[in-house]
Amino acid sequence: MAEEPGFQDVEWQVARAADEHGPEFDPDLLKLTLTLYRAMSSFDRAGTAELAPHGLTVSQLNILTVLHRADRPLNMGELAQAISVRPANLTSVVDGLVARSYVERRVNPGDRRSFLVANTEAGERFLAGFLPSHWRYLDAIAWQLSGDERRTLTALLAKLRGSIETAQVVAP
Numbered sequence: 001m002a003e004e005p006g007f008q009d010v011e012w013q014v015a016r017a018a019d020e021h022g023p024e025f026d027p028d029l030l031k032l033t034l035t036l037y038r039a040m041s042s043f044d045r046a047g048t049a050e051l052a053p054h055g056l057t058v059s060q061l062n063i064l065t066v067l068h069r070a071d072r073p074l075n076m077g078e079l080a081q082a083i084s085v086r087p088a089n090l091t092s093v094v095d096g097l098v099a100r101s102y103v104e105r106r107v108n109p110g111d112r113r114s115f116l117v118a119n120t121e122a123g124e125r126f127l128a129g130f131l132p133s134h135w136r137y138l139d140a141i142a143w144q145l146s147g148d149e150r151r152t153l154t155a156l157l158a159k160l161r162g163s164i165e166t167a168q169v170v171a172p
Contacts, residue, residue, distance in 0.1 A: 073116035
C-alpha cells in the first residue's frame with residue numbers, strides 16, 4: 001500500500017507553502033532549497049559513513065586533501081577559505097588532526113602571531129592508502145549523473161555559492 005504524500009514529500013511541502021503564501025510565492029525557490037538541503041544531508045551522511053572506520057570527519061578529510069594539493073603550508077585563514085568555514089571553527093578540527101599526527105602546526109615565520117598548517121608524512125600515507133577507494137566511493141554514490149550532468153551541476157552550484165556569498169541581504 002502506497003503512503004499518502006505528507007510532510008516528508010518535497011512536492012507536498014511546496015504545494016502547502018504556495019497555498020499559504022499566495023501568488024507572490026516562488027515555489028521553485030522552496031523546491032530548490034529543500035532538494036539542496038536533502039542532497040547535502042545525504043552526501044554528508046555518506047561521507048560520515050565512509051570515514052567512520054578511519055575515525056575521521058568529513059571536515060578533517062577536506063583539510064587533509066586541501067593541504068595535500070597545496071604547494072606550501074597554509075595559514076589558518078587560507079585553510080578556512082579553501083574549505084569554506086570560519087577560522088574560529090577550524091581550530092578544533094585541526095587540533096584533532098594534530099592529535100592523530102596527520103598535520104602539524106608551525107609558527108609562521110612571516111607573522112609570528114599565526115601558524116602554518118601542513119600534512120605530515122603520516123597524513124600523506126593515510127591519503128595514499130585512502131584516496132583510491134575514496135574516488136571509487138564518490139563515483140558509486142554519484143552513479144546516476146553522467147559526466148555532462150556532473151559538470152553542469154558543478155557549474156550551477158558554483159553559481160549558487162557565488163550568489164549566496166555576494167548577496168547584499170541582512171538576515172531578519
